[in-house]
Amino acid sequence: MKLNLNQNKTGKSLTIIAPLITLLFPGSGQMLLKRTWRGITLFIITIVLTCLVFWGYNTYKIAEVNIGKLGTSWLWLPIFLLWLWNVLDAYLLSVHKKSPVVLAFLFAAVVLYTTAWMVTDVKLDRLVTRLNDAKSIAARLINPDFFQVHKDGEYRTCGWDCLWSYSKAKIQGEPTYVVRISENVGDIFGRKGTITATQWDSWFTGVRKGERIEGFETGKIVETIAIGVMATLFSTILAIPVSFLAARNIMSRIHGGTIVYYVVRTILNIVRAVDTVIWGLLIIVWVGLGSFAGVIALTIHSIAALGKLFSEEIEHIDPGPVEAIVATGGNFFQVIRYAVIPQVIPSFLSYTLLRWDINMRSATVIGFVAGGGIGFFVLETIRQGGYEQYAAALWAVAVVIILVDTISSKWRNRILEDKPKALPNGKWQTIRTWIYIIIGCAAFIYCWNVTKINLQNLFAPGPTFGRLLRDFVSIDLTKPVLNIVAKQMITTVLQALMATTLGALLAIPFSFLAAKNLTGKSHFSAWIFYITRSMFNILRSIEALLYVAIFVYWVGIGPFAGMMALAITSFALIGKLFSEAIENIDFGPIEAVNATGANKMQMIMYAIIPQVVLPFLSFLIYQWDINIRMATIIGFAGGGGIGLTLSTYFGSLQYHKAGTVVAMIVIVVALMDFASAKIREKFV
Amino acid sequence: MLKVENLFKTYPNGTQALNGVSFQVDDGEFLAVIGLSGSGKSTLLRCINRLIEPTSGKIIWNDVDITAASGKDIRMIRRQIGMVFQQFNLVKRSSVITNVLSGRLGYVETLPSLFHIFSREDRERARKNLNMVDLEDKTYVRADSLSGGQQQRVGIARALMQEPKIILADEPVASLDPVLAHSILKYLEQLNKEGGITVLCSLHFLDLVHRYATRAIALKDGKVVFEGLPSEIDNKQFKEIYGKEAERIEVV
Incomplete structure (x- = not known):
């Protein structure tokens, strides 16, 4: 009491x-x-x-x-x-x-x-008043420059209607214009032509290095694929040792290892906070413009991302085998070789494939700053106002990325199943392995050539590289610079906020249409399912940076255009994730609500929504994390925000100030990551 | 002869796992360690090969102080002490032969072992040990495609690769179906009787202790509460070791 x-x-x-x-x-x-x-x-x-x-x-x-x-x-x-x-x-x-x-x-x-x-300078009126611009760019987007027609003494892009009348005339045997595959297709996918012989060519065929020989001129999309593949290969190889240094359970076995663990983890987090495209800006100062710079930029960012994922995977292994190998008297390296590595191989492979997917997407935009791959091509077409060519590039990107996405996820599922293999059946197995090895080596050499990898360049940095390093140590913290940087950073964060919100609001209704268990039932609704799903997949396959040009054309340069581009990719990704979450719900409550005689809307309200709220929230946070990073680079294509400031400072060699921007980005991205991790812990 | 003197172990979270344990084991004995879960059996066995660092006390084995050894010496001692685990602790994705060969790691050069290169003798030894546990037909199969009992036999074969003088068995049959208990323990008994290997084995079921052990010690709250022949554990002793609510259970 x-x-x-x-x-x-x-x-x-x-x-x-x-x-x-x-x-x-x-x-x-x-x-x-x-x-x-x-x-x-x-x-x-x-x-x-x-x-x-x-x-x-x-x-x-x-x-x-x-x-x-x-x-x-x-x-x-x-x-x-x-x-x-x-x-x-x-x-x-x-x-x-x-x-x-x-x-x-x-x-x-x-x-x-x-x-x-x-x-973010939202001007809804522009969406309407400049609708004609939108229509004109939409017309160009659906009529990409894949074919040309010879008319009035010159070649012009031949869109779908032109192709339609051409093929109709052809079938009916009427005289018609000459239609051919456009030059643009050659630019994107490659064509027969003359190339400069490389070191490899001289080893294999005996021509001298630098000679012009007949060969296949690499298209920009092929170059993009090569950048993504090489970066994934290099970063995986380099991330493996790094990940052991960043794994707590491994490092605590060595004297002073815990300190190494904290240092490596911190470095990985900083490197990861800076987007690949921003790394591109830094790298071109080092090795100059070109695909090689793109490969390095992607590799650096991937090492950090993979390093983190790998090390978490190492930390979650079954400690039993480690104990057993220690008990047999094995030393540190033997424990890693026999107890740790066999356990992590499937998850490492699956993360590598996931990263390959991500790297391919990054490779499509790295050209905006580093000057290689399809990103560079897109930048050029926009500069020249060639929107038909731009459209063709977007379609090519969509096809490649959807293909990569499908292969990567199929492969990942197979690896994660991790079925024990049947006993090796001798000869065939060996022959197959050798075929794989030969194809792999050929692909490696080809990609090496295409991306113009030149390791000597690493040791001969560009003239201002030394200054860049010095200036990044002594960044500009004077008030006017801080004011500008803070202003742009706030814009960037708010852009991400607006884009995530807008994307999610648009995605929610569509995600119900794209859920197979809701719409995949009858013939008619199955069509709705396939159309919305394909829309999500196509929109999702193109990076926000590539969309900006559309909105710049429509609503003008600035944060609004950038925000809209981010909203499109957010819409597509959230839509896909949401619809999958709806597909994964428990069918029991639906049955129960239906049994009470409820209609479809009531069923959604009472049986589906309560089940999907938590996954929705978790995907929103995930998208928010992505958008914060994307918003930092959206300015490179005219989308406003901190990216614009950064590229201006870099362009005018004001590395002191550029350093301030990068530092700001690292801090803000890290803070946002921390916040979203906390929210996730609390609610999800 | 293995002598444990006044062994204490306090975990960082404050748990007092061992509270002054002393006993000794003569060469060739089959010593059962009994007691409730959490009484310190696992900790005691792991202190003997220093998988766990005791807080204080001594473990002396043939005049060598195990608790004082460090670095390379401790690995030299470990390789003479085989260990069999409750959860088998096999690398599930590796083949049976790799798991067995890994028992030899304490003896081989590091560099070749990192490339999975083992001598002809070691491979022959692995085959012999797999033969001994009747698993030679599973040599190249992945460990996770074996049944629990088979996995534990691989665990025994791995321990045998060390040519151990002692085997520490930590609840070797607790994760298995009770009817399989004898199939595992009979191998340990065979090693003990024919190979002269000293066995320290923690067990749950008293009738297994009666059937296999030559001597038993019982732990309660980190202290030795009984030491003697299995047959000496009468009902009174039983209640003392396991508490008043405990009842005897028979295994097949």
Whole structure:
């Protein structure tokens, strides 16, 4: 009894103290009531939003209202309400009642989205007023430059309608124009022509290196494939030793290994936070423009990403075999060779294939800065206004990436099944292995040539490379630079926010259409399923950076165009993931709700939605992580944000300032990663 | 002769696993270690080959202080002590022969072993040991396609590769179907009787102890509460070791 009284007493005083101190210091009351996580979150959210309103008004006059002579932002109202909500929350917590969390979300959302709307320069009117531009680019996108017709003494692109009338005339035997495969196809896929002999050619055929010989001129898409393949190969080989250094259970076996573990983990996180395309900017200063720079940039980023995945895989192995090998008296290296490596091979292979998929996508855009592959080609076509050629490139990319995606996932599934193989059946097995080895070597040599890998270049860095390294150590932290960088970084983050939101809102209705268990039943609805699924897959296969040109044409250069491009890829990926989540739901509750005589909408509301909320949330967070990274580079194609600033600084050799931008990107991406990991832990 | 003197082990989280354990084992004995789960049996066995570092106390084996050895010396000692595990601890994706050969790692040069190069004698020895556990027809099969009992026999063959003077068996039959218990223990008994290998084996079922062990010790809360012949464990002793609620269970 006495104990109870005591609790009541402190409870009473807390009901007064907690709200009071919350009024002065958001979140402190919640912390006092031992809800530390909630307190810290509220504190951070309130302070960040307050700063955002302050910054938004000072920089862009966001949400300006005039009260008499005094100009201010009406966003202070939701901030004020949020502050009050904090106090209310502390009070309700102290008397053990539920507080209306929805309200807090509402206030925060008003502030965030109003600011984001203004900062990302959303101009809905342009979507309409410039609809003609949109129509014209759409017409070009569906009539890519694959065929040419000879008309009035010159070759012109021959779209689908032209092809249609041509083939009709041909079948009916009427005289018609000459139609041929376009030069553009040769540029993209390759053509017969003359090439410069390489070292390999001189070894195999005896011509001198540098001589012009007849051969197959590599197309840009082939070059892209080669970049992706080489980067995956190199990064896998290099990531394996790195991953052992970043695996806690391995490093704790060696003296001083834990320190190495922390250092390597930190480096991996920093390297991973910088997008491949930004690495491209740094690498061209080192080895110059070209595919080789692209390979290096992809390799560096992949080593970090794979290194992290590999090391986590090593940390999760079954410790039993390790114990057994130690017990036999095996040393450190023998333990790794006999107890660790056999266990991680399937997951390493599967991650490598996953990374190959990702690298192929990166390879399609690395050319924007590094000057190799289809990205460079796209950049050129846009500069010359050749949107038919651009469209052809996009279709080529879509086909290649969808193919890679299919192969990679099929292969991954097979590896992860990890069925014990039948006993080796001698001769055939050996012959097959040798055929694989020979094909592999030939492919390797071909890719090596195509990507113009030149290891000597690594030791002869470009003239400003030394300066780049020096300047990155002493980055520019003066106020004007920091102001610009902060402004662009906020734009970037808000772009990602808008794109994720917009993409998800669009994706939700479509994802129900693309779920086989909902639409795949009758003949008619099966068509809906195939169409929406294919739309997701095609849209998803093209990187946001390649879409920007469309929106630049439509709504003009700037953050709005970038945001729209990000929203398209978000729409496609979220849509695919959402529809798969719907496909994976438990059928039992559906049956139960149907049995009560509910209609289709009621069934969705009561049996499906409760099951998919958590996966939806987790995919949103995943997409948010991706978008933050993508938003940092969207500016390279005219999409606004920090990428534009970075490429300007790099272009004008202001490496001090470029260093500031890169440092900012690392910090923000790492912070966002941390935040999303926390949210995931809490809710998912 | 193996002598354990006043062994203590406290884990970093504060668990007191061993609380002054002392006993000795003569060469050629089959010593059963019994006690409830968590009584310290696994910790005790793992302290003997130093898979776990004891906090204090001594383990002396043929006048060598195991607890004082370090680095290369400890590996030299480990390779003479075979170990058989409750979960078999095979590398599931590797073939049976690779798993068996890995028992030889303490004896071979590191560099060739990293490339899976073993001498003809070692391969012959592996075949002989697989033959001994009646698994020669499974030599090139992947370990995870074997049944539990077969996997444990591979585990025994692996331990035999070390040509051990002692085998530590940590609950070797606890993960198996009870009816398979004898099929495993009879191999250990054969090694003990014919090969003269000392066996330290932790066991759950008393009738297995009666059937196989030449002597038994019982642990409770990290202390030795019984030491003697299996036949000396009467009902009173039994209640003392396993607690008042325990009942005897018979295995087939």
